[in-house]
Amino acid sequence: MITRTHPVAVLTFVFASTAFASDHNNLEIGRPLSFDDAYSIAYGERAFEFGFATTGSKANRPVYGFMSELQYGFAKNRDLSVSFDSMFPHATTSFGLSYFENLTRELEHTPALGYRLSFAQQGNQTSTGLTLAATKAWHQYDKLHGNIVLNSRSTPGIMLGYTSPLGYPTRFDTTLVGQVGYQERVGQVGLGLRKQVGPQAVVDAGITSGGGRTSLTFGYSRSF
Amino acid sequence: MILALIAGFATQAQREWPAWIDSPTSDRLFYKPAAYNWQINRIPAFAQDMYATGVGHAMAYEALVRGESANLESKTFDKIDWVLKHPPRYPVDEGAISPTFDRKYGALEKVFEWAHTLHFQVIDVFMHPGWTDKQKEQEVDRLWIFYKSQPFAITGLPMNMEALDSQPYSGYFRSHFPKVNGLFWGYHWLQTANYDMLYRVPTKDQAAQYPVLFDQYHKTELYKTDRAFMPMTAEQSPRFAKRFPEIANAFDNLHMLHDNVNDILATPGMSSPNRERQVKIAIARVLESSHSEEFSGQGQPGTLHDHRHPESMPGMGMMKGSDERTMYMSGMGWMDMSECSHCSIPLNDGPLWGATVTANGWTMSVRCPMCARDMASETPGRAIIRAATEDPNRMLILVSDEEGNWTSNIPGVAFLEKFGDHPECSEWSRAFSSLDALRKFQATSKEYQDAKAYTLSEWSQLNHGKPETYRRIDKPNPYTKGGGR
Numbered sequence: 252m253i254t255r256t257h258p259v260a261v262l263t264f265v266f267a268s269t270a271f272a273s274d275h276n277n278l279e280i281g282r283p284l285s286f287d288d289a290y291s292i293a294y295g296e297r298a299f300e301f302g303f304a305t306t307g308s309k310a311n312r313p314v315y316g317f318m319s320e321l322q323y324g325f326a327k328n329r330d331l332s333v334s335f336d337s338m339f340p341h342a343t344t345s346f347g348l349s350y351f352e353n354l355t356r357e358l359e360h361t362p363a364l365g366y367r368l369s370f371a372q373q374g375n376q377t378s379t380g381l382t383l384a385a386t387k388a389w390h391q392y393d394k395l396h397g398n399i400v401l402n403s404r405s406t407p408g409i410m411l412g413y414t415s416p417l418g419y420p421t422r423f424d425t426t427l428v429g430q431v432g433y434q435e436r437v438g439q440v441g442l443g444l445r446k447q448v449g450p451q452a453v454v455d456a457g458i459t460s461g462g463g464r465t466s467l468t469f470g471y472s473r474s475f
Numbered sequence: 476m477i478l479a480l481i482a483g484f485a486t487q488a489q490r491e492w493p494a495w496i497d498s499p500t501s502d503r504l505f506y507k508p509a510a511y512n513w514q515i516n517r518i519p520a521f522a523q524d525m526y527a528t529g530v531g532h533a534m535a536y537e538a539l540v541r542g543e544s545a546n547l548e549s550k551t552f553d554k555i556d557w558v559l560k561h562p563p564r565y566p567v568d569e570g571a572i573s574p575t576f577d578r579k580y581g582a583l584e585k586v587f588e589w590a591h592t593l594h595f596q597v598i599d600v601f602m603h604p605g606w607t608d609k610q611k612e613q614e615v616d617r618l619w620i621f622y623k624s625q626p627f628a629i630t631g632l633p634m635n636m637e638a639l640d641s642q643p644y645s646g647y648f649r650s651h652f653p654k655v656n657g658l659f660w661g662y663h664w665l666q667t668a669n670y671d672m673l674y675r676v677p678t679k680d681q682a683a684q685y686p687v688l689f690d691q692y693h694k695t696e697l698y699k700t701d702r703a704f705m706p707m708t709a710e711q712s713p714r715f716a717k718r719f720p721e722i723a724n725a726f727d728n729l730h731m732l733h734d735n736v737n738d739i740l741a742t743p744g745m746s747s748p749n750r751e752r753q754v755k756i757a758i759a760r761v762l763e764s765s766h767s768e769e770f771s772g773q774g775q776p777g778t779l780h781d782h783r784h785p786e787s788m789p790g791m792g793m794m795k796g797s798d799e800r801t802m803y804m805s806g807m808g809w810m811d812m813s814e815c816s817h818c819s820i821p822l823n824d825g826p827l828w829g830a831t832v833t834a835n836g837w838t839m840s841v842r843c844p845m846c847a848r849d850m851a852s853e854t855p856g857r858a859i860i861r862a863a864t865e866d867p868n869r870m871l872i873l874v875s876d877e878e879g880n881w882t883s884n885i886p887g888v889a890f891l892e893k894f895g896d897h898p899e900c901s902e903w904s905r906a907f908s909s910l911d912a913l914r915k916f917q918a919t920s921k922e923y924q925d926a927k928a929y930t931l932s933e934w935s936q937l938n939h940g941k942p943e944t945y946r947r948i949d950k951p952n953p954y955t956k957g958g959g960r
Contacts, residue, residue, distance in 0.1 A: 290503070292503075327502045327503075328503075357578055358499055358581070359578050361499075388574055419572070420557075420572075423563050423565075423571075423572070447565050
């Protein structure tokens with residue numbers, strides 16, 4: 252049983268509900284924080300993401316994790332993803348599958364809406380989840396992303412994400428991301444950056460804190 | 476009056492667009508996966524200029540939709556101009572720079588993005604090293620089919636540009652916002668002029684041409700406010716437009732859609748719902764699905780279903796005042812695209828197709844290297860000549876400096892130029908990939924056995940001036956009231 256106090260659980264939380272993708276202009280949000288935006292990757296797009304995370308506290312030894320995920324936009328507004336995570340020193344691995352569907356883009360008076368169905372297996376434990384995602388503009392260029400996270404093995408969580416392009420109108424390659432939320436009975440705050448480093452490649456870094464633990468994440472995403 | 480016409484037209488046209496235009500879904504599409512994608516970055520300055528065109532489009536649309544048109548020619552222009560002078564290293568999502576526009580005109584953004592994807596992928600194919608010209612052409616044909624498979628595709632049929640540009644709102648943007656309109660037409664110049672720089676040109680010889688285009692784009696084309704009409708693909712890349720007429724037409728129809736949208740967004744007094752309706756109608760006018768069962772070369776003259784084209788150029792619709800042979804070209808006057816622009820003798824098809832000259836923002840087809848050289852010499856500034864040689868797989872690329880000194884992509888290029896009558900100029904003026912190749916030709920041709928073989932520097936010094944056969948088409952400028960010439 253994964254408990255909320257176990258560091259692996261915290262790391263799992265860091266990896267959870269991701270919509271990692273390097274949309275060709277660096278705006279598909281997901282890395283490095285855990286919130287989802289309401290958009291799928293493009294139809295026909297394939298994306299590979301690789302990430303590293305570490306979490307620790309004064310009381311426990313640090314835990315490290317590697318994750319990789321492959322996504323495919325198999326239809327308009329829909330994508331499928333498969334992910335593998337490995338965590339050390341507990342030597343746990345997990346496997347995940349998810350389906351995401353964007354229901355509507357953002358219109359003048361309504362937010363973009365989407366949902367994710369997910370399945371995860373860690374050892375002999377399985378979980379299923381549903382994430383509801385909404386994305387709405389805030390001021391001219393910033394966006395707010397609301398998530399309600401339901402999971403068969405935990406209490407419901409909520410997450411509010413924020414994205415803001417840095418450098419407009421002279422630079423177009425960096426996005427600030429932030430989040431606050433409550434999940435696994437733990438309050439969470441996070442801050443990160445995504446930076447485009449190629450036509451289809453993005454690197455990211457983020458820091459998340461909650462429940463007395465701090466997690467750092469680093470990642471690389473590439474579409475092809 | 477204008478508003479009444481618009482309202483009437485809108486009522487009549489309601490329900491005249493496909494259902495997907497009203498769909499609230501995002502429908503983002505990815506480009507065709509392939510090894511050639513992003514080869515555009517092999518010429519970084521070109522790639523970055525192309526990326527900046529997307530930023531320029533988006534910033535102007537965002538300003539227009541947010542009611543900032545009063546600042547369009549000042550603050551917005553300066554903001555865009557800064558980006559054009561400091562272009563982004565990577566492609567930029569236009570939707571991210573114009574979020575307000577995107578929320579309101581999402582269907583339009585789908586059409587724009589999909590066509591811009593075609594723009595980029597065609598460039599990528601031509602810039603992909605390791606493929607033969609034939610492989611590249613086959614892939615571009617496949618790209619066109621891939622593009623057409625989506626409902627957002629713009630028709631590849633030639634469309635009557637005068638009909639498209641005769642809406643009640645047409646012309647408002649260019650007359651009231653000439654500087655920003657100049658930027659739009661500058662982007663469209665670059666987006667169309669690049670194809671002849673790349674098509675059938677060995678990848679190693681492509682980059683050497685870009686400085687000429689770069690200078691023209693940054694110093695002149697972006698800031699032109701006196702162009703009579705938007706740049707047409709067949710004007711800027713005649714070889715490409717002839718080989719890929721559907722793609723050339725789709726780009727022109729796309730660029731005309733931009734002009735229509737600019738006018739709709741800028742015309743004052745239109746209600747927001749009416750603006751949205753007009754944009755949908757403008758989209759529907761140029762969609763592939765709106766012209767199914769219609770054919771190139773046919774159609775009722777002067778209508779939205781007029782798909783006639785100049786006889787010799789299937790990659791261009793009819794223009795204002797044009798007939799089946801002649802058209803008015805901004806900066807050049809009246810032209811007959813079936814004739815050599817220098818000597819007015821009909822152009823050749825086939826392996827000895829002649830040459831093109833790029834100078835001062837235009838690209839013209841000529842019959843022979845001599846016509847190309849002499850035409851280039853009439854124009855101040857740098858120039859590019861692309862000419863056929865005896866080897867159909869080896870195009871000669873000559874690039875000149877400001878003083879008219881030519882450099883060649885073929886170090887041992889040799890020229891035959893036994894001056895005679897112009898109707899036969901493509902016989903006695905030829906380029907060869909080597910002296911040996913010229914000698915071989917001379918061995919088989921009695922007439923040219925004793926002709927001098929010119930090196931590039933010797934050939935560059937020749938000049939036969941304006942040929943007697945040149946025929947100026949003397950008709951009034953159809954774009955000027957009162958018919959200036």
